[in-house]
Amino acid sequence: MKQDYTIPRGALDGVEAFVRVAERRSFRQAAADLDITPSAISQAVRALEARVGVALFTRTTRSVGLTEAGQRFLEQARPAFDAIVSATAAARELGAKPSGLLRLTVPRSVVQIILQPVLASFSARYPDVVVEVVASEELADLARDGFDAGIRMGEFIDPDMVALRLTPPLRLAMLASPDYLARCGHPATPADLANHSCVRIRRSNGTVAPWRVLEADGPHDLAVTGSMIVNDMPTMLSAALGGAGLAQLPAPLAAEQLASGQLVEVLADYAASSPGLFIYFPSRAQVMPKLRAFIDHMKAYAQEALLN
Known part of the structure; x- marks a missing residue:
């Protein structure tokens, strides 16, 4: 009873x-x-x-x-x-004051792009805040799952969320390993992608994401094919490094590999952009000092260092 x-x-x-x-x-x-x-x-x-x-x-x-x-x-x-x-x-x-447990949901790629370089400095500045990072491609329900905020590409954030920009739009680079390009050649136009193995990513809703390319009349979504489908960008990066095929990734995620020559960009003139990274949360009225401090710290880092 x-x-x-x-x-x-x-x-x-x-x-x-x-x-x-x-x-x-x-x-x-x-x-x-x-x-x-x-x-x-x-x-x-x-x-x-x-x-x-x-x-x-x-x-x-x-x-x-x-x-x-x-x-x-x-x-x-x-x-x-x-x-x-x-x-x-x-x-x-x-x-x-900033204190307590700050729970964040982020994609795995975001940890490398923007969180990893800043977590230590944030913890040093705000020792009373414990940061818990849950890295997953799943789109969590912030209120139901007990998160203070999330970080995502702008196109994946629900319209009823408050979203604050952390980065400028991110260039989507198409790249491959030198070994793959030696075996399969360089594509000259987006149409040539039909003859290449493209590593694709499956979204959390089950769909396979198209690639976005920039044509003369603007950006277009392009259906590509290939022998590998992954569910996060770090795995896509690893696949490209291993020579599995072409990959399309936010340029900051592959900056080190591009600079070292482990990866080579192709179709640079056709590279489109994503809206960039945003931190999002349910309501401005619910922003506790711990989250406000984290947002300000993140924005300062992103503006100063991310795309330099």
Whole structure:
């Protein structure tokens, strides 16, 4: 049988007044502590006694004492009241300065592109914040799954989210290993991709993403084929390095491999762009100091260093 755990209306009213009077043994001194009138604190205690159904204090013109019922009420109510005060202080502290657990959901590629270089400096600056990074291609429900925020490419963020830009649009480079290009040749136009093995990525909704190319009349989505489908960009990068085929990736993700010659860009004149990376969360009103500090730290890093 389902039990009813609903707190009766007004059940907690007057408890603080009762505890203060019990401590002070004085309505006047308790009223001064709470910055209210003696009449107001007396009314609060009388209302509590009426709900409990028994007198909690013995009152004379000279003193105030606890009845047996009042002593028993104090013994059980005081620890609960202290716990509420402590919980309130803890919650208020989270709202006053960057502290607590900050949970983020990000794709694996984002960890390398933008998180890995900045997490150490953020932790050093905000030692009271514990950052938990859940790297997954799945689009999490932030509220349901207990995340403070997520980081994604702009095209994958729901329109009801608040999204703040972290990077400029990211160039989508088409690249391959020198070994693959020696075996299969260089494509000269996007139409030539039909004759190449292209590593593709399956989105979290189950669809295989097309490649985006920039033609004279603007960007176009192009269906490509190949012998490998992956579910994240780091795996696509590894496949390209291994010579499995051509890959299309945000240029910052492959910057090191391009600079070292492990990968070669092709069709550079046809490279399109993604909207870039955004941090997103449900509501501006729900931004705690820990998240605000992280956003500001991330934006400063991205503007200064990401695409230099």
